[in-house]
Amino acid sequence: MQPRPLSDEEKAIYEWQLWVPDFGEAGQQKLKGSTALISRVGGLGSVVAYELAAAGVGRLVLAHAGNIKPSDLNRQLLMTHDRLGTSRVESARQRLLDLNPRLEITTVPENISVNNADRLIREVDVVVDCAPLFEERFAMNDAAVRHRKPLVECAMYDLEAHIFTVRPGQTPCVRCLYPDKPPAWKREFPVFGAVSGMVACLKAPSRRSRFWQALAKHSTDK
Amino acid sequence: MKITVQFTTQLKAALGLAETVVDLPPNANIQAMISCLDKEHSPTFRQFALDPNGRFLPSLIICINDQQCSGDVLQQPLTDGDQVALVSAISGG
Numbered sequence: 353m354q355p356r357p358l359s360d361e362e363k364a365i366y367e368w369q370l371w372v373p374d375f376g377e378a379g380q381q382k383l384k385g386s387t388a389l390i391s392r393v394g395g396l397g398s399v400v401a402y403e404l405a406a407a408g409v410g411r412l413v414l415a416h417a418g419n420i421k422p423s424d425l426n427r428q429l430l431m432t433h434d435r436l437g438t439s440r441v442e443s444a445r446q447r448l449l450d451l452n453p454r455l456e457i458t459t460v461p462e463n464i465s466v467n468n469a470d471r472l473i474r475e476v477d478v479v480v481d482c483a484p485l486f487e488e489r490f491a492m493n494d495a496a497v498r499h500r501k502p503l504v505e506c507a508m509y510d511l512e513a514h515i516f517t518v519r520p521g522q523t524p525c526v527r528c529l530y531p532d533k534p535p536a537w538k539r540e541f542p543v544f545g546a547v548s549g550m551v552a553c554l555k556a557p558s559r560r561s562r563f564w565q566a567l568a569k570h571s572t573d574k
Numbered sequence: 575m576k577i578t579v580q581f582t583t584q585l586k587a588a589l590g591l592a593e594t595v596v597d598l599p600p601n602a603n604i605q606a607m608i609s610c611l612d613k614e615h616s617p618t619f620r621q622f623a624l625d626p627n628g629r630f631l632p633s634l635i636i637c638i639n640d641q642q643c644s645g646d647v648l649q650q651p652l653t654d655g656d657q658v659a660l661v662s663a664i665s666g667g
Contacts, residue, residue, distance in 0.1 A: 392667055394667050395666075395667060396667045397667060481667075482667040483665065483667050484665055484666055484667045485665060486663070486665045489665060506667070507664035507665050507666055507667060508664065508666050508667070509582075509583040509584070509664045509666045510583070510587075512582055512583055512664065513664070514664055529635065529663070530632065530633050530635075530663040531632045531633075532631070532632060532633050533633060533663065533665075534584070534622065534631065534633040534634070534662060534663055535621075535625075535631070535633075536584070536588075536621045536622045537584060537662075537663075537665065538584060539665075541666035543666065548667075
C-alpha cells in the first residue's frame with residue numbers, strides 16, 4: 353500500500369475527517385492508497401463498503417455472487433427495489449459510485465471459495481469478512497494467513513455479534529478460535545438491518561475501528 | 575453447587591433458553607456440567623455441542639465469568655455461583 357496525495361477536491365471533502373486526532377492528511381493519504389476486499393455486500397458488507405467509500409478508501413474489490421432477491425432489501429443497503437433480479441455487485445458498484453465517483457471498484461460476481469481466495473486476497477491490503485457461510489470464512493482466513501494480510505472478521509446473529517481482527521503471525525486466526533464449523537449450524541439467521549448496520553459501522557473506518565487498526569498496523573509492519 | 579449456563583445464537587434458539595441453572599456436586603468441572611446439560615436437554619444440546627462420539631465440539635468457546643477458557647477446557651474446575659457462557663461460532667453477514 354502506497355499513500356497517495358490528495359487533490360484539492362478531496363481535501364475539501366475530507367476536511368472534517370482530517371481533524372480526527374492521529375489520522376490527519378497522512379492517514380487520509382494512506383486510506384486513499386489502500387485496497388480492501390469485501391466478501392459479500394449484504395447486511396454487513398453493504399454498510400462497510402458504503403462507509404469505506406464515504407471515508408475515501410482508494411479501491412474496493414467486492415465479491416458477491418447472484419442477483420438481488422426481495423429478502424435482501426431489509427438490510428442490504430446497496431441493493432435497491434428497482435434492481436431486483438439484477439446483479440448484486442453491479443448494484444453495489446453503482447450506489448457506491450453515486451456517493452464517491454473517485455472510488456476504483458472491481459466487482460467479482462462470485463463468493464469467496466478455495467478456488468478464488470488466493471487470487472483475490474493477494475492483490476489487496478486488507479480483507480473484510482462479511483460472509484454468511486463458514487466455508488467462505490475459512491477460505492478467506494486461510495488465504496489471508498498465507499499471504500499475511502490483515503483480516504477483519506465480523507459476523508452477527510439476531511442481536512449477537514462478534515468482531516475481531518486477524519493479523520497473521522501476531523494474533524490467533526479464525527481457525528485458532530473455531531477449528532471447525534458447527535455441524536448443526538443453519539445458514540439462515542434472524543436479522544434487522546439496523547443491527548447488521550450497527551455491527552458493520554463498528555468495523556468500518558473510524559478512529560478506533562478494527563478496519564483502521566488493521567490497515568494502520570499492516571502498513572507499519574511492512 | 576449452582577452454576578448458571580448461558581447459551582448463544584442458534585443453540586439458544588434451538589433450546590428456547592437464554593440461560594439455565596444446573597446443580598452440580600462440589601468440585602465439579604466443565605465436563606460434569608456438559609454431561610448434565612446433555613442429560614437435561616437431549617437431543618438438542620447434543621446436536622449443537624457434541625460430536626457423534628459424545629465429545630465436546632471445538633466450535634463452542636467456553637467462558638467462565640467472562641474469561642475465555644484455554645488449555646484442557648473440560649477439566650476446568652467450577653465453583654458455586656460461576657457463570658458459564660457457551661459462545662458459538664457465528665457466520666451471519
